[in-house]
Structures are given as structure tokens and as C-alpha cells.
Amino acid sequence: MKSATFGEVFAVREFRVLFGSFVLLIGGDVIKMLALSVLVYARTGSPGLSAAAYMAGWLPFILGGLFLLSLADRVPPRALMIAGELVRAVTCLVLAYAGLPVWGLLALVLVTGLFSPVFFAARAAMLPEILPGDAFVLGRSVLNVASAGAQIVGLAAGGAFLGFAGPSGALAVTAVLSLAAMVVLRVWLPRRPARGADQETRGSAVRETLRVNRRLVADGRVRGLLLAGWLPCVCLAGAEAMVVPYLGGQGQAGVVLAAAAGGMAVGEFAVGRFAAPAVRERLSLPLAVLLGVPWIGFALGPGIGWAAVLAAVAAAGLAYQLGLQRRFVDAVPEDVRGQAFGLQSAGLMTGQAAGAALVGVLGEAIGPGPAMAVAGGGGILVALALAGVLRPSPAPQPVG
Structure with missing residues (x-):
């Protein structure tokens, strides 16, 4: 297989759009979970609940992965990614300003997080479609490097926003980043059809997810x-x-x-x-x-x-x-x-x-x-x- 170069990867417009929105996503998520953790600790004084708040965004992955993943092949990928950014923005604004009790904050993060695996899957599966051959592997490498960098910058920026505007202000910043990513995807990412060709013959998303998971693991x-x-x-x-x-x-x-x-x-x-x-x-x-x-x-x-x-x-x-x-x-x-x-x-x-x-x-x-x-x-x-x-x-x- 011919080796690709980073220049070839970034020459693809669709990849540049995915890359930019991905950096906004990762940085925003880091700020969001840090701000939520601080918000819960400020209200309760409990280190355990604060740690639970920090991890709450990742816990639903197991349920979403088990029961909802077929949506990643049944819905056009751009629509899913835009929906993910919109859900993230609305969630952050509700967390920041709705005055929910602590249990309500954690419940909201857990429920909205159920769809996170679907949104991530739509982005990941689009990569080999726009970057064939070895360019796909380099594209994954670039996104992984960007993820590490965005986590470091997100932690630093999150600490700065928390010191300046408090947890609610930091959550609002994450909402703004999500809305910016949504605009980037809507304006510059071309629409692609859903991958599944026989969507009309399929059953519910849950049954289809379970069936395909069994097929893959087998x-x-x-x-x-x-x-x-x-x-x-x-x-x-x-x-x-x-x-x-x-x-x-x-x-x-x-x-x-x-x-x-x-x-x-x-x-x-x-x-x-x-x-x-x-x-x-x-x-x-x-x-x-x-x-x-x-x-x-x-x-x-x-x-x-x-x-x-x-x-x-x-x-x-x-x-x-x-x-x-x-x-x-x-x-x-x-x-x-x-x-x-x-x-x-x-x-x-x-x-x-x-x-x-x-x-x-x-x-x-x-x-x-x-x-x-x-x-x-x-x-x-x-x-x-x-x-x-x-x-x-x-x-x-x-x-x-």
C-alpha cells in the first residue's frame, strides 16, 4: 500500500471540516465535564459526587453502544453530527442556567449521553469514505493527536474560564463551541446519504443494533x-x-x-x-x-x-x-x-x-x-x- 502524507490528508476539504469540528468538540467536552465537576462540588462539598459528575458523560456509552448504534448507519452522517452538537449545546445551557438539583444535573448528562456513541460513530465511519487507503490511517492519527492537544488546552482553558466566569460561564462557553461546530458542519460539510441500503426493511433501532452487534462479535x-x-x-x-x-x-x-x-x-x-x-x-x-x-x-x-x-x-x-x-x-x-x-x-x-x-x-x-x-x-x-x-x-x- 502506498504511504500517504499529512499534506494529502489536509488537502481533502471534508477532512478539514471534520478536523475543525472535532477539535471544538473535544475541547468543549473537557471544559464541560470540568465545569460540571466543580459545580457539583461547590453545591455538595462531596469529592465522590464531583468525580461522578466528571465521569458522567462517559458512562452512558455502554447503553448507547448496546442499543442505539444502528442509527449511525440509518441516518445521514452530517445530520447526526449536527444533532450531536445541538444536543450538547442545549444540555450545557440547561446545566448552567436551569437551576436543577444535583441529581437532575447528573440525570440530564446521563440521558443525553446515551446518544454520544452514535454521534461519534457517524464521524468515525465517515473518515474512510473521504480518505481512502493509507490516508485513512493518517487521518485517524491526526484526530488522535488533536484529541490529546485539545484535552490539554481544554483543561487549561477550562481552569481559566472557571476562575473568570465560574462553572455556569464555563458551561456557556462549551455551548458556544458546540454551536460553532454545528455551523461549521452545516455550512461546509457536504451531505452524504446513510450507508444502509435496506433501511426500509429493518426493524427498530434497538433490535437492529443488537442483531448487528451479535453479527460483528461472531x-x-x-x-x-x-x-x-x-x-x-x-x-x-x-x-x-x-x-x-x-x-x-x-x-x-x-x-x-x-x-x-x-x-x-x-x-x-x-x-x-x-x-x-x-x-x-x-x-x-x-x-x-x-x-x-x-x-x-x-x-x-x-x-x-x-x-x-x-x-x-x-x-x-x-x-x-x-x-x-x-x-x-x-x-x-x-x-x-x-x-x-x-x-x-x-x-x-x-x-x-x-x-x-x-x-x-x-x-x-x-x-x-x-x-x-x-x-x-x-x-x-x-x-x-x-x-x-x-x-x-x-x-x-x-x-x-
């Missing part, structure tokens, strides 16, 4: 690629969840988590830019192993400097997923590609939440540092167990 090739995308990240999320208790302070933990985001961005850029497609796929196994190795060093109790270095090196291993992307697109049928990408992201979000919870329980028993080391060791074992999937099959040799 396919050994797709199932292996899904597990390879999920399980190493479960261990990474578990280790990262222990950073705050390990360092005993939000400020120091923020430095380490920012270093991890930077390491992810560097790894994604380096592998996407400098590795040829075949090399990128061969790197999947060693990079997945790298995802776990540095966390073992936390058993030695490193200070904040070494902790940041270890976290950055570990997160750079997330570039292993670039070697899986082409094979995943090839493995799933085109008419359910949206649901397949949605299942991939929903399982990833759910697995990360489960990993954080499991390693959190372990941290209570043996301490944060040892728990991070165990999570790293688990990540290495998972990567080795998935070696058959992570290591690409050799290309068939011509006969004669």
Missing part, C-alpha cells in the same frame, strides 16, 4: 481486532486512574496526566508520519507491550519528574492502534461500518471505566504505586496474549 476477525483495541487500553486506564492518589494532589497529577497526553500525541505523530503502512502494522505488538512496561516502574515509588516521563512513554504506546485501523475497515461490512466504529469506541470507553474501577479497588488494598505496577504487568500479558491479532499475517506469496 466474526472471529472482527472480534479479535475489537479485543486488541480494547484490552490493552483497559490496563492503561487503570494505571492512569491511580495517578491522583499516587501523587496525593490534583496539581502534581495534572502534570503527569498532561505528560501522558503529550506522549500519546508524540507517539501517534511519529508512527503516523515516519512509519510505512507495513511497518506500522508490524509495530502494533511491540507498541502494545510498551503500553504496560513503564507502569511497572511505579513499584519503585518515582517522584513527579520520573512519573511524568514514565507516563509519557507508556502513552506513546497507544500508537499501536494505528496498525489495526486498516485491517478493521477491511474486516467490517461497509453497510454497518458506522455501527462497527461505534461498537469499537463504546467498548473502549466502557473498558476504560472498568479498568479504572478495578485498579482503584486494587489500589485500596495494596496502595496506588503497586496497583499501577500490577496494571502495567497486566497490560504486558494482555498484549502478548493478543499477539496473534496484533502481529499482522504475512501477505500471501504469488504461486509460480
Whole structure:
């Protein structure tokens, strides 16, 4: 396969539109969840409820992924993405100014979050349609780098907005960013039809989602690629969840988590830019192993400097997923590609939440540092167990 370049990727107008709206989405979401967490803490004084508020936007992914993902192939993608931005904007304005009780705030975030996997799936499935071949993998790399950067900028900007305008003002800023993204998508993204050609013969969205999920998971090739995308990240999320208790302070933990985001961005850029497609796929196994190795060093109790270095090196291993992307697109049928990408992201979000919870329980028993080391060791074992999937099959040799 011919290697693509970042210049070729950004030369595609539709990708530029998706990229711009994606940066607005990620930055806005970070500000939203930070502001909601601060708002809940200010009202209740409860660290537990504050943490629950911060995670509330991701928890519905499992339900939306199980029951609603078929909408990603039944509704035109531009309409879904615009609807997602509108829902986000209205939700933020209600959170900021409706005066809801805390339980109402959390319930609103949970209910509106049920459709988040569908909105994400519409964007992800559109990427291979506008970026063929290796350009698709580079496009995913660019979006991953942008996600890491937007998270860092979003946290910094969110802190500034919170100090200047309070949580309600920060939520209003997120609403403005969502409305801006909605305008960008509506004006500059061309309309594409829904992927499913037989929509009129299908049943309800829930039944169709369950049917296609079973079909995807029953396919050994797709199932292996899904597990390879999920399980190493479960261990990474578990280790990262222990950073705050390990360092005993939000400020120091923020430095380490920012270093991890930077390491992810560097790894994604380096592998996407400098590795040829075949090399990128061969790197999947060693990079997945790298995802776990540095966390073992936390058993030695490193200070904040070494902790940041270890976290950055570990997160750079997330570039292993670039070697899986082409094979995943090839493995799933085109008419359910949206649901397949949605299942991939929903399982990833759910697995990360489960990993954080499991390693959190372990941290209570043996301490944060040892728990991070165990999570790293688990990540290495998972990567080795998935070696058959992570290591690409050799290309068939011509006969004669």
C-alpha cells in the first residue's frame, strides 16, 4: 500500500471540516465535564459526587453502544453530527442556567449521553469514505493527536474560564463551541446519504443494533481486532486512574496526566508520519507491550519528574492502534461500518471505566504505586496474549 502524507490528508476539504469540528468538540467536552465537576462540588462539598459528575458523560456509552448504534448507519452522517452538537449545546445551557438539583444535573448528562456513541460513530465511519487507503490511517492519527492537544488546552482553558466566569460561564462557553461546530458542519460539510441500503426493511433501532452487534462479535476477525483495541487500553486506564492518589494532589497529577497526553500525541505523530503502512502494522505488538512496561516502574515509588516521563512513554504506546485501523475497515461490512466504529469506541470507553474501577479497588488494598505496577504487568500479558491479532499475517506469496 502506498504511504500517504499529512499534506494529502489536509488537502481533502471534508477532512478539514471534520478536523475543525472535532477539535471544538473535544475541547468543549473537557471544559464541560470540568465545569460540571466543580459545580457539583461547590453545591455538595462531596469529592465522590464531583468525580461522578466528571465521569458522567462517559458512562452512558455502554447503553448507547448496546442499543442505539444502528442509527449511525440509518441516518445521514452530517445530520447526526449536527444533532450531536445541538444536543450538547442545549444540555450545557440547561446545566448552567436551569437551576436543577444535583441529581437532575447528573440525570440530564446521563440521558443525553446515551446518544454520544452514535454521534461519534457517524464521524468515525465517515473518515474512510473521504480518505481512502493509507490516508485513512493518517487521518485517524491526526484526530488522535488533536484529541490529546485539545484535552490539554481544554483543561487549561477550562481552569481559566472557571476562575473568570465560574462553572455556569464555563458551561456557556462549551455551548458556544458546540454551536460553532454545528455551523461549521452545516455550512461546509457536504451531505452524504446513510450507508444502509435496506433501511426500509429493518426493524427498530434497538433490535437492529443488537442483531448487528451479535453479527460483528461472531466474526472471529472482527472480534479479535475489537479485543486488541480494547484490552490493552483497559490496563492503561487503570494505571492512569491511580495517578491522583499516587501523587496525593490534583496539581502534581495534572502534570503527569498532561505528560501522558503529550506522549500519546508524540507517539501517534511519529508512527503516523515516519512509519510505512507495513511497518506500522508490524509495530502494533511491540507498541502494545510498551503500553504496560513503564507502569511497572511505579513499584519503585518515582517522584513527579520520573512519573511524568514514565507516563509519557507508556502513552506513546497507544500508537499501536494505528496498525489495526486498516485491517478493521477491511474486516467490517461497509453497510454497518458506522455501527462497527461505534461498537469499537463504546467498548473502549466502557473498558476504560472498568479498568479504572478495578485498579482503584486494587489500589485500596495494596496502595496506588503497586496497583499501577500490577496494571502495567497486566497490560504486558494482555498484549502478548493478543499477539496473534496484533502481529499482522504475512501477505500471501504469488504461486509460480
